[in-house]
Amino acid sequence: MRKIDTRRFVRATRSTPREINRQIILNLVREHQPLSRADLARRMDIGRGMITSLVDELLAEEAIYEGATVDAPRGRKPKMLYVRTRDRLMVGIDVRFSHTFIMLADFSGNPVVLERFDTITEPAALISELATRVQRLIESNKGAGTVEGIGLVVPGMTDQRSGRVLFAPQLGWRDVPMRDALAEATGLPVQIENAPIACALAHMWLGQRGAEMPTDFVYVTVSDGVGAGIVVNGEVVRGAAQTAGEFGHIPLSMDGPRCLCGATGCLEAYTSNLATLSRYLGQELSATGTRKLLQESGLTITDVIARARAGEERARAAIQETARYLGIGLASIINALNPAQLFLGGELAAAWSEIEPTIREAIRERALTAAGAATPIVAEPASDHPRLRGAAALVAAPTFAAPKLA
Amino acid sequence: MRKIDTRRFVRATRSTPREINRQIILNLVREHQPLSRADLARRMDIGRGMITSLVDELLAEEAIYEGATVDAPRGRKPKMLYVRTRDRLMVGIDVRFSHTFIMLADFSGNPVVLERFDTITEPAALISELATRVQRLIESNKGAGTVEGIGLVVPGMTDQRSGRVLFAPQLGWRDVPMRDALAEATGLPVQIENAPIACALAHMWLGQRGAEMPTDFVYVTVSDGVGAGIVVNGEVVRGAAQTAGEFGHIPLSMDGPRCLCGATGCLEAYTSNLATLSRYLGQELSATGTRKLLQESGLTITDVIARARAGEERARAAIQETARYLGIGLASIINALNPAQLFLGGELAAAWSEIEPTIREAIRERALTAAGAATPIVAEPASDHPRLRGAAALVAAPTFAAPKLA
DNA sequence: CTATTTTGTACTAATTACGAACAAAATAGG
């Protein structure tokens, strides 16, 4: 039961039903392909005549295509329909603290080329480097399809409407108009998004290994920071000032370790990679000190996971402690939002088999209901490049989204 | 950008545009009345002809009515339109631990009659008592209008779809099919909802003293428990198992006081009325002990607020400490969801002028962004009967909600 | 009294969903 916003509603026109049904067909084909026209008519409880007309429209726009006829037990054999994704391309860009990844991929998120270079923190120089690389990618893959847009994922708060990076502490950016700058430099439409939301969008629109695409879930990323992409009713929660999802700063203890945000006892101060590493090193977490030490020692969370696997007790303990705190944090999300599913991303996800029992136990301790405690959690290793898939989703999603109405 | 759920979508028919536009008109009149047909045409950017046709339909159904013509600077004077709410009635029921309130009100939430009786915790007996009272209310107010439904608010988790109370610790209920039982006993359609969500719905649909009706906010209730009604994109967040909104059980300290839920250090264990009272009494919070002591002493949170106002230092300190913890909890909500607005309900709201500075300071300490720290908070005193207004909203809302689509 | 402005209605045209009929393409059974 949704309320109509009487200030920014969208009224229906003569072509509204057509737009809606067209989009439903497109999504049905996308998620259940291959599908025949008759299948669509049955699923939508509509006449086959209507389907023919709408499918013709989608075929003319080359949003879908007709495959071969297929065997059927009796009667005329159906011609199957598929969405066209193979030769619709996009460029995904994932700017991170040390490296920037740039990927050419199709609309299903299947990578064609994946490159990587050292991040340039000066925005103008980064834009220019990106523009050169985007151009090169397009030139050298002309045969593969048309590039329809760029998805840019940054580690920080972004404003969808203005296309600005509001605040990205790792890069030292504040209020940088990245979207328009990159769009101008490349001549392509650019979508910008922060990392956790991008990861959530990837699952929402591109699915995972043939899994069903969920409409109510939270994607939690544990990396240098701890954040979340929240999806409710098939829609991302961005918040009034575009800063929703900062679950990393709910407190676990009011007088716990000092967090980089200035407060104390934040979930992030217990579970970020930095926190786990300083715990492993027996150091106190601090804004400058820890990072410096880490850069000098060259130690990463991945190393600690490896050492824990190799049987080093100190590493194992550091990670298990992180897991326990993370479980308490996840329980809070479960109690607050009762999502149908949780995703866990970030480097720590690689240690899922080791941390799952601890996380589940912590959740059981604090979850209010048995159903909540049983919330499925899927870990996604960083090697799957969820951010880049999210970038692909950014470009592909508008094609498939429900029309804005009422 | 919403994703279409390919399993339970609603496809558009020939009459879909009409339904949408009809509903937009109804809501425009509701929130901006009085409005003329020409006003509607301008606001909707549509021909006046269309408006005439749709308004005629709404007039025929008696959803709206035509008022007197009104002065205009030039030209023909418009006939103003209003929604019909005065003679559309509903019964709101608020079941609480000690008392149950039952109200006859119109579709704007204006009360006609308000009664109160001692809560009967045995479900069947309560249903029978309620049925008698509902019948009596209807009989003795026949002239005032038609009763179109009942809104039932209970202190606990409810399942919207099955109409069952999943768990109401204060009443000792578990899986009680209240909706259907009350519907059968009264012959009226019944809507059931938990308290915080009902309060949120009240603000969403019935507004507050002429204020704008918000579409993105969180209503936090501090009472025997601490809960929240979350509204995102004009829609209530219920969660996968209907248990979203339990913000009372995010931890403030992992090793804080034991909460009635079994965990330790929950926000609720610091800020519920029970927690404030035990702090005032210098007692430790416990499931049975505290409640017993309170019933013997007869002391309520309202008394403590009064004593604090009268200058009693111990009472003042107890409440300020609650305020501080509550502020930390609210900061978590702000960081996690970035709502456009917060509402604070429950008995504690009566002390708003005293607790606001402390709450705001705690929020400033923990909010990640300046915009978040400045989130407007509106306190709603319990004397406004927000639960009963919410019950009214439960019955009235379906009339005004956006049609389900795509 | 007339021109102008504004509101509300009536009528026609264009678009679109709906439903039924039909053509196409296959299998099953005598």
Place this chain on the structure above:
DNA sequence: CCTATTTTGTTCGTAATTAGTACAAAATAG
């Protein structure tokens, strides 16, 4: 091999609905 049956996909007439235009109604200004 022919015919009945089943299933798919298209075509076309009908009904519903928006969109646009003309017009009547009701007021003011000069």
